[in-house]
Amino acid sequence: MIDKKSSNQLDAIRSLSLDRLDFLVRRFERLFSFLVPVLAVLAAMALISVLIYALGENPLKAYKALAVGSFGTVYDFANSLNRAAPLILVGLGVAIAFRGGVFNIGGEGQIMMGGITATIVAVYITGLPIYIHIPLTLLAGFIGGAIWGFIPGYFYAKHGTNLIITTIMLNDIALGILSTLVKGPMVEPPGYYPQTPLVQPSSILPLIWPGTRLHAGLVLAVLAAFAFYIILFKTPFGYEIRTVGENQTAAKHAGINVFKNQIMLMLISGGLGGLAGTVEIIGAQYRLRALFLPNYGYEALAVAILAQRNPLGVIISGLLFGALKAGAGSMQRATNLPMSLIAILSGVIILFVIASGILMGLPRYMAKKRLAKMEETDGSPTNKSWLRNIFLKKEPGKDYE
């Protein structure tokens, strides 16, 4: 039997050891949040290699062709960066919404609606100076996408309507509207091809790397990512978003307006999708066609999830997927492997990252087990703990987020 005094001591020791363990676990989790995406990409590539091999092609040859296609020449490299710009913008929207617990896979439709509104401003408004026309076009694209994000967002926030079904339906509806517009009301005279006229020169984004086609869209995307990193982690609004995403009930009790928050998120997320469509139109293609950014809305999901929903991580994963997209064509020519391989790769990467949730829980699980064992013996943390030896370098309490 333990008397009262030593029981109190035991409690003190236990709470200290819990603190330390919690600290250790957090360090482990931070390490894992870097490791998991890298492992997921490697594992997905390994799995795809098996598929390629089973179909009688050489995976190494395929990956080499992919790399040459994305980085082989300066021109190719710039093209990879150009593919990354819209991916970063849509991916950023998905990541931020996801932080607030809103799962937006309507990027596809939001890109198209943004492309439509931006093209209207870029084609039919004439005589503006470049420093007014470009921002105006970007704004129009943002609003177009934001509207397409607001519609499902409103019903989700108000009634909890399944966001996936509504956004997917709106993707297909947007495609129908876009195809109709480029064949009818907005078609370039005399109407031989389903495309709009060229945008006004005053609305075209400047090229920023002489000798290549790299346009300022990438700069915009990277700036947006930094801006949203600051918003998400350094402002009260970002704090609210993260609280709603972590625990809606707690957020409500803390007086946060969850309804308003979710609508705002869908507006921003949709707007970023619209912006992605806009930079593609006024940066790369200069006119609107039906499938001008195919599958970008879905691959944005992979971009956001691979980045662990971190705005700065989105830049890196966006660049990776941009390179994949840019290189897919050369891989198709070299190996007879269709470009849909990239879609498979992005889906498998999402699955690996999302299924690794159990891996992310591993440190806490092991720590708990360890704790139970320690309490079984004498209730004091042991110096032999391997967790301690490897990771306890800083004092607890200093590095909490």
Place this chain on the structure above:
Amino acid sequence: MNNILSLFTEEFFYATIRMASPVILAATGEVFLQRSGIINLGMESMVIYGAFFGVLGSALTGSGWMGLAAAMLAGTITGLLYGFIVITLKANQSVTGTAFNIVGIGLTSFLARVIWGIRELPVQVDTIKPWSVPILNKIPFIGHILFDHSPLVYLAYILVGVATFVIFKTTWGLKVRAVGENPRAAASIGINVYAWRYFCAILAGCLASMGGAVLSLVDLNMFVDGMSGGRGYFALATVILGRWHPVGAAIGGLVFGAGNALQMRMQAFGVKIPSDLLLILPFVLAFLAVVIFHGKSSAKPAALAKPYEKEATI
């Protein structure tokens, strides 16, 4: 006016019944799965796997029925995998389902290109042929509409009845519903939550793939990229629309079948609406359906989309 009425002919109703059947098959499986507390947002992938492996099986064996078997096998495996990721690994069901769909559309298009190459016309295979019900198909008007279909189409409607009976009148159905409403309480009286959820996931995958096989082996005799055309999502919408009841979901499925059939007949009739706008008619219907019947219903399983943990977490 004459023109509009002439859209609704015997053929229109026949096409409605046929076109509704893939959605109804998928939705019946989804009702089971959602009643057990899991939402399968990856249904689109299971439909397209069914369509693809149905054609592949039929091409390899020369028999449409073997194609159906291959489709069902593919659906079973996909359902099992989905179950593993969301039940055992407890991953987010929305993200998992979406990833399944991305892989499904990509993989089937990829395999079709690699196996059959680029052709002017896709490979044509043996189908599951219509089988008219004797005598009944001679009934004027409704005879042809209801009883001149492929056996798979009849099966879709029969399964709606079977599913209703199983879910609401048997112990099995009671267990499935208990698992979906309150898994911990169900576990406390000895029901194996994981096993029932796995069973429902496999069933849903298998039925969704049968729906896919209807598309490629009954409606057509070939595989076309992305031929699932959102039917997995329509099925999800009909489950919400039908208040998690197989009959309700089937009625929803018929509405989408009618939307689809109407859209095709209007195109054939040369109605002066651009075809791209006509094509989105079923999507608009589905969108309005889920927005209006937004799924705040007492029939909605209480534990839907919530992973089940065996012991309480600290």
